[in-house]
Amino acid sequence: MTLTKKVKKKEQAKQGMFENVMKQFNAAADMVELNPNIRKILAVTNNELIIHFPVRMDNGEVEIFKGYRVQHNNALGPYKGGLRYHPTIDIDSVKALAMWMTWKTSLAGLPYGGAKGGIQMDPTKYSQSELERITRRFTYALGENIGPEHDIPAPDVNTNAQTMAWIADTYMSTKAPSERSKNQHVVTGKPIGSGGLEGRDRATGFGVYLTIKYWAESKQVDLKGKRFIVQGFGNVGYWAAHFLEKDGAKMVGVQDAYGTISNEEGISVDHLFEFTKNNKGAVVGFPDSTAVVKEDFFGIDCDICIPAALGNQITEDNAASIKATLVAEGANGPTTVEAEQILLDRGITIIPDILCNSGGVIGSYFEWLQNRNGELWELEEILARIDKKIREVFRRVLKASEDKNLDMRSAAYFIAIERIEKAYIQRGIFP
Structure with missing residues (x-):
């Protein structure tokens, strides 16, 4: 029994990422016999933000950029997901990536939901100073749509620790001086000197x-x-x-x-x-x-x-x-x-x-905890924590795969979606 065998094959045309993730979700929802009302909730995103913002280039000209932040679900905790800078980014790909993050954090047993975002651009065409201004302006435009207890971005394709440092500094600068240190964990994947985690790279x-x-x-x-x-x-x-x-x-x-x-x-x-x-x-x-x-x-x-x-x-x-x-x-x-x-x-x-690839978000969780609790962990301890967590999750997926005669993706989706369903059933749906 496989998740993909449950998917009715359409025409031979190549499908986009969002169509791909929806096929996976619908097949998994059928497999776990997901509550129909919860299925409706998980089939759509909570919030989709598209931002057009101006940035002055090194030559003095102004260029308009298009940025995205999609928040899929936060039933298990704050939204969590990376920011990527790539010319192929569009709303559908970001929606797909945000949904995958929801399943990933749920499977890993983390207190997070799923989100994703980025800017439609080729970063190789811009100088370091231009990239800094683009990043800071995008962060300012996102405003309160991100936050350390609400939505926590991280590095992704073509973004890195420096990108996260610019975001954190910009975000903290919008807060009162007495509140700035409390917002350092608005992003993860920061440089070590800016509150980052040893080994996050x-x-x-x-x-x-x-x-x-x-x-x-x-x-x-x-x-x-x-x-x-x-x-x-x-x-x-x-x-x-x-x-x-x-x-x-x-x-x-x-x-x-x-x-x-x-x-x-x-x-x-x-x-x-x-x-x-x-x-x-x-x-x-x-x-x-x-x-x-x-x-x-x-x-x-x-x-x-x-x-x-x-x-x-x-x-x-x-x-x-x-x-x-x-x-x-x-x-x-x-x-x-x-x-x-x-x-x-x-x-x-x-x-x-x-x-x-869940090691990244697991590492991000440890960085978030480190910042939140004012702690400092060494590399060996962090790698050991990641090892322990992934080993537990892998064994759980392998066992589900063997017990239920499923391929590994089907087993992983079964565990991830079942955890979210349980949260909704226990909490109920407002109002």
């Missing part, structure tokens, strides 16, 4: 690695010598690869926005990372590697495939070419429902995004 990738490790343990598989490919070599892809390599696995293919490289003998993760620092972040041109046609990336011979870039990357067009026995979704929504069914029919295991 590697939390998501570390979580991806941990879920692969736990899967291997459950199958009595040794990761040493296993070959893996990574799509996206940012924080998530790099750290996942870093930890896998330490366990003896071998990276044989990498793809980023600039191109694809491979080497069946292995690519040094840290050497490639150092190379990208001096190559505008690109992997193309790395010594001892061969350039590969973009469309052939997923066909590289490997044991583990880690899509850690954008959504809808594994589709009906390339799913059949995947040679891995395990797909670990480091990105949000990298696999369409049609492609997933192809993979499952071929006996390929998928560790779903809401489990696989």
Whole structure:
């Protein structure tokens, strides 16, 4: 029994991310026999904010930007989700990402709901000073739509600790002096010196690695010598690869926005990372590697495939070419429902995004707690906390998968949606 088998296949046209997440939700809602009234609530977002705001560029000209913040659900706690800067962002993709965050925080057992946002732009076209002004102006425009006990943004695609520092400073500057220190946790993923968490930069990738490790343990598989490919070599892809390599696995293919490289003998993760620092972040041109046609990336011979870039990357067009026995979704929504069914029919295991990349939001939760309680934790303690949390969640999903004869995504959705349903039933619906 699979979640995707419950989805009626429409025409062969490619679907958007929101259509993808709604297919998953509707199939999961059928599977758990979700209360019809609660189903109506969870099928829509609570709030959708679209902001057009002006920013003066370095040359003195004013440019108008379009920003988004979608708050899907807060039944379990404050909205939580990243902000991304990317030209492909639109309202539907942000709605999909916000809904995935609701399932992710629920599955992880965190006291959060789901949100997502960002700005429709290519950040590589702007200077550092322009990016700062864009970020600060966007934060000011968001106003009270975010807040440390209401909606807590975090880094995502093309945003980082510096971005979060600008947001936190701008937001705190709008408060009375006596209240500013109480609002530091309006965002997570901040620099260490600005209240950030040790290890937050590697939390998501570390979580991806941990879920692969736990899967291997459950199958009595040794990761040493296993070959893996990574799509996206940012924080998530790099750290996942870093930890896998330490366990003896071998990276044989990498793809980023600039191109694809491979080497069946292995690519040094840290050497490639150092190379990208001096190559505008690109992997193309790395010594001892061969350039590969973009469309052939997923066909590289490997044991583990880690899509850690954008959504809808594994589709009906390339799913059949995947040679891995395990797909670990480091990105949000990298696999369409049609492609997933192809993979499952071929006996390929998928560790779903809401489990696989949950290390980031778990790390964010610890940062939020640290700021809220005025505590300071060391790196080893933080990684141990993330390890403990993800191990618990992975075991719960694996058990549900085995007990109910479900694939892992179906099992994860079952647990996540059931927890939210329970909260609504216990609290009731106002009025």
